[in-house]
Amino acid sequence: MQRIESHACFGGTQEVWQHRSGVLGCEMRYGIYLPPQAARGDCPVLYWLSGLTCSEQNFITKAGAQRYAAEHGVIIVAPDTSPRGEGVADADSYDLGQGAGFYLNATQSPWAAHYRMYDYVVEELPALVDAHFPTTTARAVSGHSMGGHGALVVALRNPGRYRSVSAFSPIVAPTRVPWGHKAFGAYLGLDAESWREWDACELIIGSQPGAEKLSLLVDQGEDDEFLDSQLQPTRLQAACEAAGHPLELRMRAGHDHSYYFIASFIGEHVAHHAAALRG
Amino acid sequence: MQRIESHACFGGTQEVWQHRSGVLGCEMRYGIYLPPQAARGDCPVLYWLSGLTCSEQNFITKAGAQRYAAEHGVIIVAPDTSPRGEGVADADSYDLGQGAGFYLNATQSPWAAHYRMYDYVVEELPALVDAHFPTTTARAVSGHSMGGHGALVVALRNPGRYRSVSAFSPIVAPTRVPWGHKAFGAYLGLDAESWREWDACELIIGSQPGAEKLSLLVDQGEDDEFLDSQLQPTRLQAACEAAGHPLELRMRAGHDHSYYFIASFIGEHVAHHAAALRG
Numbered sequence: 001m002q003r004i005e006s007h008a009c010f011g012g013t014q015e016v017w018q019h020r021s022g023v024l025g026c027e028m029r030y031g032i033y034l035p036p037q038a039a040r041g042d043c044p045v046l047y048w049l050s051g052l053t054c055s056e057q058n059f060i061t062k063a064g065a066q067r068y069a070a071e072h073g074v075i076i077v078a079p080d081t082s083p084r085g086e087g088v089a090d091a092d093s094y095d096l097g098q099g100a101g102f103y104l105n106a107t108q109s110p111w112a113a114h115y116r117m118y119d120y121v122v123e124e125l126p127a128l129v130d131a132h133f134p135t136t137t138a139r140a141v142s143g144h145s146m147g148g149h150g151a152l153v154v155a156l157r158n159p160g161r162y163r164s165v166s167a168f169s170p171i172v173a174p175t176r177v178p179w180g181h182k183a184f185g186a187y188l189g190l191d192a193e194s195w196r197e198w199d200a201c202e203l204i205i206g207s208q209p210g211a212e213k214l215s216l217l218v219d220q221g222e223d224d225e226f227l228d229s230q231l232q233p234t235r236l237q238a239a240c241e242a243a244g245h246p247l248e249l250r251m252r253a254g255h256d257h258s259y260y261f262i263a264s265f266i267g268e269h270v271a272h273h274a275a276a277l278r279g
Numbered sequence: 280m281q282r283i284e285s286h287a288c289f290g291g292t293q294e295v296w297q298h299r300s301g302v303l304g305c306e307m308r309y310g311i312y313l314p315p316q317a318a319r320g321d322c323p324v325l326y327w328l329s330g331l332t333c334s335e336q337n338f339i340t341k342a343g344a345q346r347y348a349a350e351h352g353v354i355i356v357a358p359d360t361s362p363r364g365e366g367v368a369d370a371d372s373y374d375l376g377q378g379a380g381f382y383l384n385a386t387q388s389p390w391a392a393h394y395r396m397y398d399y400v401v402e403e404l405p406a407l408v409d410a411h412f413p414t415t416t417a418r419a420v421s422g423h424s425m426g427g428h429g430a431l432v433v434a435l436r437n438p439g440r441y442r443s444v445s446a447f448s449p450i451v452a453p454t455r456v457p458w459g460h461k462a463f464g465a466y467l468g469l470d471a472e473s474w475r476e477w478d479a480c481e482l483i484i485g486s487q488p489g490a491e492k493l494s495l496l497v498d499q500g501e502d503d504e505f506l507d508s509q510l511q512p513t514r515l516q517a518a519c520e521a522a523g524h525p526l527e528l529r530m531r532a533g534h535d536h537s538y539y540f541i542a543s544f545i546g547e548h549v550a551h552h553a554a555a556l557r558g
Contacts, residue, residue: 008502008533010543064343064542223287254287263343264289 001132004029010070011036014060023124024083025114030125031060032133037073042136044163044277045129046270048078049121049143049150051169052179053099056080059144062259068267072274074140077129079121081146083114095179096186102174103150104198106187115187118198122154122161140273144168144262145226146179152200152216159212164276166217166269168262169224172236173201179230201239215246217272219265221255280411283308289349290315293339302403303362304393309404310339311412316352321415323442323556324408325549327357328400328422328429330448331458332378335359338423341538347546351553353419356408358400360425362393374458375465381453382429383477385466394466397477401433401440419552423447423541424505425458431479431495438491443555445496445548447541448503451515452480458509480518494525496551498544500534 005016012035021028037043046069048059059065059078069076082088082101089110091097101117129135141162143151148170155165174180175195184195196202207213220233227233233249240247255261284295291314300307316322325348327338338344338357348355361367361380368389370376385394408414420441422430427449434444453459454474463474475481486492499512506512512528519526534540 007535007537007539008500008531008543009539014539061341061538064346066539066542067343221287252287256286258286259340260286260288260293260345263345264287 001128009033010066012038012066012070014066016056016060019128021083021120021124023116023120026083026085026088028084028120029056029080031056031078032129033060033066033069033076034133035070035073035075038075038134042134043073043075044136044138044140045075045077045126046273046277047121047126047139047141048076049103049141049147050078050081051143051145051147052081053094054081054147055099058259062263063266064263065266065270068270072270074270074274074277075133075135077125079125082117088114091186096183100146100183102146102183102187102198103153104187107194108187108189111187117150118154121150122158138163138277140164140277142166142168142269142273143170145257146171148218149174149200153198153203155214156200156203156207157197159214162214163279164217164273165214166219166272168219168265169221169226169231169257170200170218170236171230173199173232175199175202176235177230177232201235204236204239204243204245207243207245213245215248216240217269218247218249219252219261219269220249221252221257221261223254224257226257280407288312289345291317291345291349293345295335295339298407300362300399300403302395302399305362305364305367307363307399308335308359310335310357311408312339312345312348312355313412314349314352314354317354317413321413322352322354323415323417323419324354324356324405325552325556326400326405326418326420327355328382328420328426329357329360330422330424330426331360332373333360333426334378337538341542342545343542344545344549347549351549353549353553353556354412354414356404358404361396367393370465375462379425379462381425381462381466381477382432383466386473387466387468390466396429397433400429401437417442417556419443419556421445421447421548421552422449424536425450427497428453428479432477432482434493435479435482435486436476438493441493442558443496443552444493445498445551447498447544447548448500448505448510448536449479449497449515450509452478452511454478454481455514456509456511480514483518483522483524486522486524492524494527495519496548497526497528498531498540498548499528500531500536500540502533503536505536
């Protein structure tokens with residue numbers, strides 16, 4: 001594992017590391033912000049999952065999260081959004097292939113060989129981070145758009161693994177919208193039954209009555225250009241009401257799908273996670 | 280003048296506008312952050328001048344200044360760093376031509392036709408901004424690297440025009456370093472005497488004893504990769520000491536030349552300017 005960037009930032013360090021992923025079968029990069037507290041002891045980790053077209057760079061350069069991570073003593077790990085490289089299948093499209101891994105394990109050719117972002121984000125990357133950095137076992141997860149879908153799905157599928165989960169503008173029901181139809185059809189095949197385990201609303205509706213119900217925090221811009229076509233947060237609301245799953249959905253007047261929206265509220269999300277991670 | 284971007288951000292709006300610049304003879308873009316206070320009344324304006332290779336996008340997407348502008352009720356205007364477009368002279372180089380206007384008025388062919396960033400930043404752009412947005416007459420200026428040079432030079436050349444000036448990692452003595460030699464030689468010609476009016480240290484040393492001496496606030500990373508070769512802040516220190524010009528130079532341990540450095544301290548700079556702008 002090789003450190004390819006290191007920048008002092010708000011008393012800590014914003015780093016970018018590159019490593020060979022066995023799960024994905026390619027070189028991968030991730031950003032990690034180490035707050036000042038990490039120089040003195042172990043810190044909890046917030047995993048951030050980015051949206052379509054993003055690399056590990058977008059969140060670390062645009063969200064302004066380091067200030068809040070430094071304030072609360074939280075490490076933030078921001079992986080890339082798909083396997084990458086010449087030997088990795090791709091599509092001539094922003095919403096399929098490289099930059100669009102959808103945080104699932106693909107079953108269909110040619111994607112199945114490398115597209116296992118779920119295993120990477122849930123298993124391989126945390127093991128790597130825990131082995132190399134001063135982390136506690138307390139983890140949280142958040143993300144934006146496709147990464148909001150990813151955050152909800154990894155938290156819902158792994159009770160007890162994350163202390164808290166939040167999302168900005170998540171794709172809450174990929175089985176019902178064009179982005180999900182395209183990606184799931186390619187990665188998982190045409191049997192839509194197999195899609196359900198990667199859909200936050202389906203996971204909530206299908207959960208056991210006695211199962212742990214981790215509270216969901218979701219921020220959504222009311223002027224988001226993808227609100228009606230791809231995001232449809234009312235589906236999440238309906239699913240949570242039907243299943244008795246706790247949800248705080250905050251509709252934000254005037255806000256769009258951009259990083260200006262994330263920057264405006266990332267401080268509240270980091271504070272939310274920090275409280276859960278300390279608890 | 281046409282608005283090409285508008286994003287809700289920290290209770291205000293981050294916008295990007297495009298207009299025809301008569302001074303530069305081309306279409307230009309600038310970012311403007313309107314804090315929530317601008318919806319209710321006039322606000323002072325901080326002009327931000329970016330560094331080599333930047334467009335109007337870098338500062339507005341990476342510095343995280345909107346939070347502080349919203350807190351203090353300051354408008355921030357961030358222009359592009361040079362004239363642009365097919366009819367505008369360029370060089371196959373990151374530090375000359377488009378993206379590298381150096382905030383001066385070029386006198387040499389082929390640059391003189393369009394490269395008048397000094398007049399644009401000091402005259403045309405503020406007039407345009409004042410005509411279209413709810414501004415007071417109170418102005419401040421700041422910038423990074425080449426834009427730090429620009430901020431110091433426009434403030435030093437225009438006593439009374441700016442209430443305050445600050446810079447991150449500025450090129451304080453362009454007549455003495457490779458970036459300046461290359462740019463000034465091309466834009467101003469080989470008579471180095473003509474370079475002096477565009478060099479902050481020379482302006483300070485050459486100032487009249489009784490002239491207004493606007494205090495300079497400068498932040499500089501100690502691990503900046505351009506510290507010794509291009510920036511040389513000790514020259515600024517020596518010039519200010521010789522001329523009795525007030526300077527606060529803050530050397531920041533561990534910090535480099537990146538936006539992670541700017542993001543870490545832009546809040547202090549905005550607060551500094553806000554205090555002067557209110558005064």
